[in-house]
């Protein structure tokens with residue numbers, strides 16, 4: 001290399017901009033946790049490759065609390081602020097979770113989870129609903145970045161819908177709105193034919209067996225890549241999306257999360273887009289983006305971490 005080339009190289013290197021601030025931010029002590037019926041995730045970093053993943057045995061309260069404690073101390077030996085995203089109804093002021101049946105029989109009533117964790121970890125602990133944590137993750141680092149008005153649809157064991165209206169989260173129960181009158185029975189709710197009774201992880205094997213009586217699987221992942229079945233599911237999901245677009249709120253983007261969405265989006269999303277195209281004339285605003293989350297299974301734990309980081313280091317919020 002000549003001196004001139006060397007000088008040029010040095011000049012270029014010195015002009016290279018520093019990495020964006022968010023990749024260099026340190027937030028010691030902040031921990032996000034996400035618990036579900038199948039596992040526990042924890043992280044003390046925004047980097048998805050540093051998320052700790054462990055199992056969680058649904059059942060009594062105590063073993064689940066033990067799993068959360070282990071997860072927190074694994075990712076941060078000196079936690080200062082922990083946010084836990086959990087299924088069930090959360091009262092964040094009281095620090096309680098109610099009817100988190102996915103976590104086992106000990107969770108059907110009300111559990112003072114925040115205080116149980118506080119007393120053992122010796123630090124601040126806050127609870128939030130897992131859908132709330134997911135929307136935070138998606139809004140800050142996922143498919144809803146720079147989106148003021150959007151929606152997050154969860155397709156996993158159940159069907160969840162959360163709206164983002166003018167930057168404010170609005171949880172809804174629209175997964176239980178009626179898709180077809182007189183349709184199949186919902187599970188645990190006194191109605192029939194809701195979206196969850198067609199598209200929930202518990203319902204999909206039942207719907208598939210109605211078409212294929214020789215199918216004996218009980219999990220959505222056991223259903224084969226049957227193009228006709230999944231495309232039909234995609235069109236029904238499209239009905240839900242069209243319904244959201246007709247609520248009167250312009251939706252810039254809709255993001256899909258959850259195990260079913262991630263495993264079958266190649267079949268589901270074309271059906272969704274086709275339904276939106278059919279109804280385009282009716283829609284005030286057509287979502288510019290209909291996509292599955294880029295954050296995968298980590299969307300809720302990353303959202304919980306960002307909430308913990310904001311509470312511990314508000315000056316870092318971004």
Ligand SMILES: [Zn+2]
Pocket residue numbers: 175176177186187189191194195196197
């Ligand atoms: Zn229902």
